[in-house]
Amino acid sequence: MTASPTLLLNDGAAMPQLGLGVYKTTDDEAASAVSFALRHGYRLIDTASMYHNEQGVGEGVRASGIDRSEVFVTTKVWFTDNGYDETLRAFDESMRMLGLDHLDLYLIHWPAPLRDRYVEAWRALIALRDSGRVRSIGVANFHPSHLTRIVEETGIVPAVNQVELHPRLPQTALRAFDAAHGVVTQSWSPLARGGLIADPVLARLAAKHGRSPAQIVLRWHVQLGLSVIPKSVTPARIVENLDVFDFTLDESDLAAIASLETGERTGVDPNDRN
Template sequence: MPTSPLVTLSDGRAIPQLGLGVYKVSDSEATDAAAHALETGYRHIDTAAFYENERGVGQAIRASDVPRHEVFVTSKVWQSDHGYDETRRAFDTSLEKLGFDYLDLYLIHWPAPRQNRYVETWRALESLKADGVVRSIGVSNFHPHHLERLAQEGGETPVVNQVELHPWLQQAEVRKYDAAHSIATEAWSPLARGRILDDPTLAALAAKHGRSAAQIVLRWQLDLGNIVIPKSITPERIRENIDVFDFALDDDDRARIAALDSGQRTGKDPDDLG
C-alpha cells in the first residue's frame, strides 16, 4: 500500500505531501471517497466549509480503523465569514460538523481583498492556534502582495499557501516567495480539473514511463516540492493518484513539462474574488 512522504512545515509539524481533495462533492460522496482513500494509504484529507462536506469527511475518518491522530485534516474559512469573531464562529461550526476536537490545518480560503478583512481573519486563526484547537495555520489563494501585508500587519507567518498550480499555471513567483519565507506551497487543481490530461506532451511522457498522464503530473508536482491534493471520488483514480512513488522523471521530462506554462487558470484570480 503506497504511503506519502512527509513535508515538515515551518512550525515543526509534518504533513503528508500527497492527499485527497474533496472539492464540492456531496457529504455521502466525500464519506465514500475519504473512506476509500484511507484504505488505500492516504493520510491527508483536504476539505472546506464552502464544500459543504465536512460532515461526510469527519464521518469517514471516525468510522475508519485509522486513528484520528494519523490523519492530517485541513479545512478552510470562506470569505463570507471573514473577520475575527465571524471566523471563530465559522471554525466552531466546521469542527462540530467534522466531529473532532482539533483540526490539523486551518486556512483562509481566499483573501477577498475588496472586503479588506483578511488580516482580522488571520488574527482569529492565530488565536485558534493559541487555544490549541488548530495545530497549524495557513492561507489559500494568496498572492505575494497579500502575504506581504500579513507579514507587515500580522504576527505569525503562514505555514502553507494553497494555490491553483498545474503545468499550465506553474506559479513561479508564488513558489519563489513561499520558499524565501519558509511557506510550503500546496497545489489545488493539480491536474487543471482534468483538462490538461489530453496534452500531447503529457501523453508522450505517460507512454515513455508506462504511466497515466495524471501520474506524470503528480510526480512532477512532488518533484517541485509541492504538497498536492488531487480530487477524485472514483476508487480506481484515488488508487492511481497515490501510486506515484516508484518511478522518476528525468531532467528532460521536467523541462518538457516546464515548457507548458501559459498562465492559464481554471479558477478565479485571487484579486478578482470577493
C-alpha cells in the same frame, strides 16, 4: 504502494505531501471516498466550509478505522466569514460539522482584498492555534502582497499557501516567494480540472514511464517539492493518484512539462474574488 512522504511545516508539524481533495462532492460521496482513501494509504484530507461536505469528511475519517492521530485534516473559512469574530464562529461550525475534537490545518480560503477582512481573519487563526484547537494555520489563494501584509501586521508566517497550480500555471514566482519565507506551497486543481489529461506531451511521457498522464503531472508536483491534493471519488483513480513515489521524471521530462505553461487559470484570480 509507497506511502506519501511528509513535508515539515514552519511550525514543526509534519504534513503528508499528497492528499485527497473533496471539492464538489456530496457528504455521502466524501464519506465514501475519504474512508476508502485512508484505508488505501492516504493520510491527508482537504475540505472547506464552502464544499458543504465537512460532515461527510468527518464520517469518512471515523469509518476508515485509521487512528485519528494518523490523519491530517484541513478545512477552510470562506471569504464571506473573513473577520475576527466571524472566523471564530465559522471555525466552531466547521468543527461541529466535522465532528472532530481538533483540526490539523485551518486556512483562510480567499483573501477577498476589497473586503479588507483577511488580516482580522488571520488574527483569529492565530488565536485558534494559540488555544490549541488547531495545530497549524495557513492561507489559500494568497498573492505575495497578501502574504506580506499579514506577516507585517501580525508577525506570524503561514505554514501553508494553497493555490491553483499546474503545468499551465506553475506559479514560479509565488513558489519562490513562499519558499523564501518558509511557507509550503500546496497545489489545488493540480490537473487543471482534468484539462491536462489528454495533452499529447503528457501522453508521450506517460507512455515513456508506463504511467497515466495524471501520474506524470502529480509526480511533477512532488518533484517540485509541493504538496498536492488531487480530487477523485473513483476508487481506482484514488489508488492511482497516490502511486507516484516510485519513479522519477528526468530533466528532459521536466523541460517538456515546462513547455505547457500558458498562465491559464481554471479559477478566478485571488484579487477578483470579493
